[in-house]
Amino acid sequence: MREIKSEIIVSAVAELCASANIYIDEKILNKFESFSGEGNEKFVIDTLIQNAEIAAKEKLPLCQDTGMAVIFAEIGQDVYVSGALTEAINEGVRIGYETSFLRKSVVADPVRRINTGTNTPAVIHYDIVEGDSVKITVAPKGFGSENMSTLKMLTPSAGLQGVREFVVETVRSAGQNPCPPIVAGVGVGGTAEKSMLMAKKALTRELGKHNPDKFWADVEDELLHALNELNIGAGGFGGKLTALAVHINVFATHIAGLPVAVNIGCHSTRHKTVVI
Amino acid sequence: MPKEIVFPLQEHIHVEAGEMVLLTGVIYTARDAAHKKLVEMLKSGEQPPFPFENELVYYAGPSPAPPKKIIGSVGPTTSGRMDAYSPFLIEHGLKFMLGKGGRSNDVEKATKKHGGVYFCTVGGAGALISNCVKSCEIVAFPELGTEAVRKLVVEKIPAIAVITSACREDSEKAEN
Numbered sequence: 001m002r003e004i005k006s007e008i009i010v011s012a013v014a015e016l017c018a019s020a021n022i023y024i025d026e027k028i029l030n031k032f033e034s035f036s037g038e039g040n041e042k043f044v045i046d047t048l049i050q051n052a053e054i055a056a057k058e059k060l061p062l063c064q065d066t067g068m069a070v071i072f073a074e075i076g077q078d079v080y081v082s083g084a085l086t087e088a089i090n091e092g093v094r095i096g097y098e099t100s101f102l103r104k105s106v107v108a109d110p111v112r113r114i115n116t117g118t119n120t121p122a123v124i125h126y127d128i129v130e131g132d133s134v135k136i137t138v139a140p141k142g143f144g145s146e147n148m149s150t151l152k153m154l155t156p157s158a159g160l161q162g163v164r165e166f167v168v169e170t171v172r173s174a175g176q177n178p179c180p181p182i183v184a185g186v187g188v189g190g191t192a193e194k195s196m197l198m199a200k201k202a203l204t205r206e207l208g209k210h211n212p213d214k215f216w217a218d219v220e221d222e223l224l225h226a227l228n229e230l231n232i233g234a235g236g237f238g239g240k241l242t243a244l245a246v247h248i249n250v251f252a253t254h255i256a257g258l259p260v261a262v263n264i265g266c267h268s269t270r271h272k273t274v275v276i
Numbered sequence: 277m278p279k280e281i282v283f284p285l286q287e288h289i290h291v292e293a294g295e296m297v298l299l300t301g302v303i304y305t306a307r308d309a310a311h312k313k314l315v316e317m318l319k320s321g322e323q324p325p326f327p328f329e330n331e332l333v334y335y336a337g338p339s340p341a342p343p344k345k346i347i348g349s350v351g352p353t354t355s356g357r358m359d360a361y362s363p364f365l366i367e368h369g370l371k372f373m374l375g376k377g378g379r380s381n382d383v384e385k386a387t388k389k390h391g392g393v394y395f396c397t398v399g400g401a402g403a404l405i406s407n408c409v410k411s412c413e414i415v416a417f418p419e420l421g422t423e424a425v426r427k428l429v430v431e432k433i434p435a436i437a438v439i440t441s442a443c444r445e446d447s448e449k450a451e452n
Contacts, residue, residue, distance in 0.1 A: 051398075052403075054407060055403035060345075061403065063349060064337060064339045064348060064422075065351075065353070066339060101339060103337070104421075104422075105422070144353065177356065235399065268400055
């Protein structure tokens with residue numbers, strides 16, 4: 001049994017909160033730099049490249065909405081974390097948001113709406129995996145894009161066409177709100193909550209990396225093409241770069257169901273991972 | 277070069293939908309919670325805490341200012357959440373707006389009727405817009421933290437006019 005002290009988790013999470021919010025994903029930056037468009041869309045992409053440069057240079061968050069901290073924690077079953085793990089993660093979020101001047105956007109109660117002042121609690125998803133390491137991904141999620149999330153319990157007869165139409169319609173009606181060019185995280189199958197969790201986790205995949213199943217990899221390509229025909233464009237002023245990638249995660253489902261969830265990531269789709 | 281528009285407006289402006297502009301001068305931030313309070317104040321007969329006429333409201337809540345910075349990142353938030361309040365505020369003179377995303381039919385109608393303009397800037401460009409801000413002062417609702425109303429002096433925020441009352445045949449007809 002390997003022991004990992006909870007203090008190590010605290011500092012790792014704090015560091016990930018800062019770096020995810022300040023430094024743009026290199027794959028996304030590459031997409032921006034290779035973009036050849038014109039007019040308002042070119043202006044938006046140029047602005048986003050400059051924004052990334054300024055953020056890195058001045059250690060400012062890319063966006064003022066530094067999100068609710070979503071954490072995926074994969075805990076190796078041969079690891080013993082000394083101390084309270086959930087408290088350690090939340091303490092890391094609190095320290096990361098405070099010391100890096102990130103915005104605290106969390107209210108304690110969704111109706112009574114008093115800001116907790118610490119950006120905690122984080123939303124934490126645990127997974128028990130084989131091995132003796134801990135893998136932590138911090139994915140700060142802004143609500144311009146989060147508010148555009150959709151879930152639909154399709155029936156089996158809807159088939160692939162139903163899945164496609166639902167994803168395209170979600171992105172179409174979101175329009176400019178989620179800060180395009182977007183990453184479309186899609187979860188297909190499982191149960192209602194499983195599909196949404198898959199959609200969220202799909203946003204933490206390396207940009208443009210395909211689903212390992214060729215069938216779904218092809219669907220990702222088709223959907224990316226369809227989204228870029230919507231003429232929403234970078235910044236939402238019209239154009240050809242509406243989406244950077246479509247990531248689909250899939251799970252077995254029930255004979256009576258075909259759940260589909262869409263969780264949209266903005267043009268910064270922030271996530272950083274560390275393995276301890 | 278895009279046209280530079282200085283707030284508070286000193287004269288009538290002529291911008292077309294889709295036109296790129298640079299926004300300069302004094303502007304006021306207000307988002308969800310501040311909008312709710314502004315409407316409550318006006319409905320109970322109180323004066324608004326900042327002038328509305330010829331002024332621009334920016335839907336934004338900045339991240340904290342690091343040492344030696346005037347303000348943190350300060351990009352636009354989704355304007356649609358203000359749709360519930362905007363027609364009422366437009367009626368009371370707050371008719372120039374800056375944010376991101378689409379607006380309701382009611383907001384569009386009110387904006388055009390009162391000769392306002394809704395501008396969009398680039399969502400997620402908070403660090404860049406931070407550098408357009410030359411001064412920042414909280415003028416109302418400090419208890420709201422990031423959602424407090426801030427008076428900003430800004431230089432050349434890049435934006436695109438999205439809803440305008442000028443140069444649109446339909447609105448000209450309506451005015452005639």
